[in-house]
Amino acid sequence: MIRQPVLSVRNLRVEFPTRRGTLVAVDDISFDIAPGEVLGVVGESGAGKSLTGAAIIGLLEPPGPISRGIVELKVRRIDNLPPSQMRPIRGKRIGMVFQDPLTSLNPLYRVGEQLIETIRTHLELSEREARARAIALLKEVGIQGAERRIDGYPHEFSGGMRQRVVLALALCAEPELIIADEPTTALDVSIQAQIIQLLKKLCRERDTAVLLITHDMGVIAETADRVAVMYAGRIAEIGPVRDVVKDPHHPYTKGLMGSIPALEGAANRLVQIPGSMPRLTAIPPGCAFNPRCPHVFDRCRVERPELFPIERSHAACWLLVDDTAKATA
Amino acid sequence: MSAAPLVEAENLSRIFDVSKPWLNRVIERDEKRFLKAVQNVSFAIARKETFALVGESGSGKSTVAKMVVGLLPPTGGAVSIDNVDMWSTADTNERQKLRRRIQMIFQDPYASLNPQWRVKHIIADPIKAFGLATDGAEVEHRVGELLRLVGLDPADGHKYPHEFSGGQRQRICIARALSSNPEFLVCDEPTSALDVSVQAQILNLMRDLQDRFDLTYLFISHNLAVVRHMAARIGVMYLGRIVEIAPTEELFRAPQHPYTRMLLDAVPDLAMTGRARKMVEGEIPNPISPPPGCAFHPRCPLAFEPCTVKIPPLVAHGEREVACHAVEAGRI
Numbered sequence: 081m082i083r084q085p086v087l088s089v090r091n092l093r094v095e096f097p098t099r100r101g102t103l104v105a106v107d108d109i110s111f112d113i114a115p116g117e118v119l120g121v122v123g124e125s126g127a128g129k130s131l132t133g134a135a136i137i138g139l140l141e142p143p144g145p146i147s148r149g150i151v152e153l154k155v156r157r158i159d160n161l162p163p164s165q166m167r168p169i170r171g172k173r174i175g176m177v178f179q180d181p182l183t184s185l186n187p188l189y190r191v192g193e194q195l196i197e198t199i200r201t202h203l204e205l206s207e208r209e210a211r212a213r214a215i216a217l218l219k220e221v222g223i224q225g226a227e228r229r230i231d232g233y234p235h236e237f238s239g240g241m242r243q244r245v246v247l248a249l250a251l252c253a254e255p256e257l258i259i260a261d262e263p264t265t266a267l268d269v270s271i272q273a274q275i276i277q278l279l280k281k282l283c284r285e286r287d288t289a290v291l292l293i294t295h296d297m298g299v300i301a302e303t304a305d306r307v308a309v310m311y312a313g314r315i316a317e318i319g320p321v322r323d324v325v326k327d328p329h330h331p332y333t334k335g336l337m338g339s340i341p342a343l344e345g346a347a348n349r350l351v352q353i354p355g356s357m358p359r360l361t362a363i364p365p366g367c368a369f370n371p372r373c374p375h376v377f378d379r380c381r382v383e384r385p386e387l388f389p390i391e392r393s394h395a396a397c398w399l400l401v402d403d404t405a406k407a408t409a
Numbered sequence: 410m411s412a413a414p415l416v417e418a419e420n421l422s423r424i425f426d427v428s429k430p431w432l433n434r435v436i437e438r439d440e441k442r443f444l445k446a447v448q449n450v451s452f453a454i455a456r457k458e459t460f461a462l463v464g465e466s467g468s469g470k471s472t473v474a475k476m477v478v479g480l481l482p483p484t485g486g487a488v489s490i491d492n493v494d495m496w497s498t499a500d501t502n503e504r505q506k507l508r509r510r511i512q513m514i515f516q517d518p519y520a521s522l523n524p525q526w527r528v529k530h531i532i533a534d535p536i537k538a539f540g541l542a543t544d545g546a547e548v549e550h551r552v553g554e555l556l557r558l559v560g561l562d563p564a565d566g567h568k569y570p571h572e573f574s575g576g577q578r579q580r581i582c583i584a585r586a587l588s589s590n591p592e593f594l595v596c597d598e599p600t601s602a603l604d605v606s607v608q609a610q611i612l613n614l615m616r617d618l619q620d621r622f623d624l625t626y627l628f629i630s631h632n633l634a635v636v637r638h639m640a641a642r643i644g645v646m647y648l649g650r651i652v653e654i655a656p657t658e659e660l661f662r663a664p665q666h667p668y669t670r671m672l673l674d675a676v677p678d679l680a681m682t683g684r685a686r687k688m689v690e691g692e693i694p695n696p697i698s699p700p701p702g703c704a705f706h707p708r709c710p711l712a713f714e715p716c717t718v719k720i721p722p723l724v725a726h727g728e729r730e731v732a733c734h735a736v737e738a739g740r741i
Contacts, residue, residue, distance in 0.1 A: 238692055268693070269675045297605070298678070301677060302677040325679065339605050341634040343633065343634050343680070350609035350612055
């Protein structure tokens with residue numbers, strides 16, 4: 081990539097200090113997002129997806145989880161900024177969209193007040209200019225009768241419409257990056273399709289980079305350019321979405337893809353990954369996936385694999401580099 | 410279907426009174442308000458068949474499930490299982506005998522297990538309630554057998570529900586449902602609270618158990634891919650009515666009702682085939698004041714004059730039934 085990445089994450093690690101020792105929820109994660117690119121982060125519950133997002137915008141505050149590593153927004157480090165300098169970045173340069181649109185809007189304030197407040201916090205506009213901008217934004221996210229509905233309360237909007245308002249809130253200061261954490265999980269499938277299309281369209285128009293966190297591989301396949309598959313706090317595989325979906329290299333990604341019932345083809349027995357993801361208290365040594373892996377061999381149980389390049393992707397699996405194992409797999 | 414169906418629902422309807430309290434109505438001059446959650450739903454499920462109901466939130470799927478198992482009295486229509494009416498007073502004795510043969514699996518495995526009971530007691534409860542085994546050792550043996558059947562260890566019976574993961578809890582729910590040797594299981598979104606890899610385990614388990622015990626399933630889900638994987642026939646619901654019933658293969662190959670088409674188009678394209686898709690428009694209307702005529706007409710690309718006036722009846726075309734004026738008029 082010739083262009084500077086918008087976001088660059090290096091060796092991100094999130095730890096929970098507990099009485100019984102330190103739990104590592106996100107372990108040594110690195111990735112870049114280019115302008116206008118959508119990077120999907122997919123994984124099952126407890127894989128560390130949401131913590132990654134929260135750590136990037138500095139929402140993890142002591143004495144809770146501690147994050148280490150380097151987060152750069154347009155080549156400038158933001159992970160070590162004091163709260164006073166981080167606050168203007170959140171909302172202005174990085175927008176957020178959360179899963180539940182009802183909890184991310186304040187039920188006691190009109191939608192317009194929330195939009196105008198956010199706009200005026202980040203941009204130097206008069207009340208009237210901010211209101212005009214808020215109406216324009218609401219129109220852009222597809223809310224009909226925006227002039228009237230701007231004075232409505234969140235409960236007067238349906239789930240899909242609320243998520244559109246949240247999207248307008250995230251976009252109101254023209255951020256360079258949007259972190260969307262399960263933005264469509266609470267919505268019905270027909271509404272989900274609308275919101276995905278909208279998110280894609282708006283970000284393409286503005287060249288906004290998106291970090292899309294979801295458990296739904298279908299949403300990723302629709303929306304993302306590249307995808308990182310997370311397992312037990314680590315990236316198992318990262319690469320162009322088409323490659324990862326169609327031709328995964330990591331045994332976990334293969335299992336995950338096989339376990340999703342398809343809309344096309346024969347309704348065969350689903351691929352089953354035995355067992356479940358380890359708890360944070362009991363992440364096995366070596367590769368975290370080794371107890372469930374059908375191709376496990378000695379090295380997997382001892383040494384942790386790094387991300388090895390394979391075709392256009394990277395995957396953290398010893399099978400890719402160990403020739404003797406390759407022969408037997 | 411040659412043999413008589415095991416489950417038959419006929420014109421099943423359920424209306425909820427959602428009016429404000431009497432005093433408010435008097436003071437504010439409000440009318441009574443009714444929510445028609447389910448209207449004239451009819452279907453039949455053959456023995457050993459899986460019939461699925463699919464639809465978005467508020468389409469009435471779960472209300473149908475509750476009426477079928479006998480948890481919620483219908484306000485109209487009837488359900489009969491093996492020719493015993495689930496709601497008429499005449500069949501009370503028959504119905505008691507029927508109870509053992511029907512079980513239900515719920516969506517949320519966290520809420521459907523009593524947190525204060527050990528797992529072995531949870532599973533043993535139906536066995537004792539139906540008097541299937543009286544002797545303690547016999548019950549314990551049966552519980553162990555059931556736990557093994559769903560892929561858990563008999564020793565797990567001593568634990569409490571909170572010690573298990575979501576997928577394991579759903580396995581416990583299945584073991585409990587199977588403990589009375591039922592023939593008919595109603596599964597209301599059994600995997601929607603689970604991760605995909607766990608969902609795959611549960612779906613595979615449910616199919617294995619069906620083959621092994623000749624179970625009949627009524628499977629309720631909002632996930633079309635899951636439904637396609639499990640069911641032989643599918644009923645698509647929209648705002649309390651079935652708009653299309655068809656064998657699974659046919660429904661996915663050539664969906665007829667515009668809503669079914671829209672729903673299929675809205676599913677993310679995981680195979681990345683790049684199939685052409687129409688953008689979905691609008692949202693489900695408020696069920697308290699549904700649009701007149703066909704409830705789907707404000708969102709329907711094929712709507713024409715009769716759709717706004719008359720509710721389309723379900724019309725059979727071979728094995729398929731569709732409720733759409735446009736389909737009948739050959740506008741598709």
